[in-house]
Amino acid sequence: MQVGVVGAGAMGSGIAQVAATFGHSVVLFDTRERAIDKGLAGIEKNLARSVEKNRITSDEQTAIRSRISTVTGSADDFPAFAECGFIIEAAVENIEVKRDIFARLERVVADDAILATNTSSLSVTAIASTCKNPGRVLGVHFFNPPTVLPLVEIVPGLATDPDVTERVQVLVDAWGKSTVLASDTPGFIVNRIARPFYGEALRIYEEGIADMATIDWAMREIGGFKMGPFELMDFIGNDINLAATKSVYEATFHDPRFKPALTQQRLFDAGFLGRKSGRGYYDYSPGATPPSPTEDRELGDLIFRRILCMLINQAADALYYQVASASDIDRAMVLGVNYPKGLLRWADEMGIPETVKWLGALHEFYGEERYRPSPLLKTMAADGFTFFS
């Protein structure tokens, strides 16, 4: 089967490489010639590195590269996709652009071709609604970089045919990815559940409970996370991270749990975007001295427990509101954002009554909806249940 990819940016070029590596011939399209050149250069560099590391032979490198053909032009050039059975759209994150792409694609592809979007924050259902046959449209959400990160969230829209969802999940698993099934809700699984990792860290900082270096230290050293929240936001980029938070906040009709932080907005206003701009929460200019954490174990434990309980609360609510299954929720956080442990398993280990106690204390102290414990956690604590036996 031929695979089509619309958009040759960071995600599209990576997805094209994954599909070609599996053995599909791939049509990679972008409106900009420069994007195609850059995308292909990235693919070639990745393949050369894989040969150096003996992951593939040079014959395989040549074969994979030769399976990718490119098309540049306007959306009138979509006939290039006529023979494709599966097309993944990875163009800019703009609902109008995406809807236009899907409407045009549907005019040229075969009746049984499947159309997918790699959107991170838009509604799959809203994108699909532009199509005459929304049953063949779904979300296939890869993580960056798609060639390295194993997780893919499969997101059926309201009208998606269950058979299409199943076929795509089987196919993407065959590509060597680990798929999870998510409902078409804001942030899907990972981008929804991960919000307090940043948001609660910012809140703790804004309240003057600890400085950024100490919060990062606590999450790394006590929590076992690869990076602390502030260093991770600087790595991701404050523009990208703030946009993700704002989009979930807007899409949940302003659920206070997702409220963006003024500190991050100010950093964005100042152009302090993180590593890529040389300054974010930390200063990355040559010779700058990184601040030292206060390595106070008791304070560190408090910071870690507070953020962890907020993360567990999100994971429990995602299960309660049927965003995904318990095992998919845990797998998604480990494979998508490298968490040291699944959050629901972590809740079992820490004790669900203990988690509810922490959340209840925060809720009572602040009197804010942000800290309301998930009804699921409360019921489970009362009944003595655990997520996994």
Ligand SMILES: NC(=O)c1ccc[n+]([C@@H]2O[C@H](COP(=O)([O-])OP(=O)(O)OC[C@H]3O[C@@H](n4cnc5c(N)ncnc54)[C@H](O)[C@@H]3O)[C@@H](O)[C@H]2O)c1
């Ligand atoms: N970057 C990430 O971390 C990440 C992760 C998961 C999902 N996503 C999603 O994947 C999509 C692409 O993101 P990206 O980071 O690769 O962006 P990018 O800016 O690197 O690439 C987008 C590409 O789309 C092209 N484009 C714009 N309009 C087009 C059109 N009408 N037809 C065809 N191509 C068009 C642009 O020229 C550009 O090359 C977005 O929906 C984004 O939300 C991004």
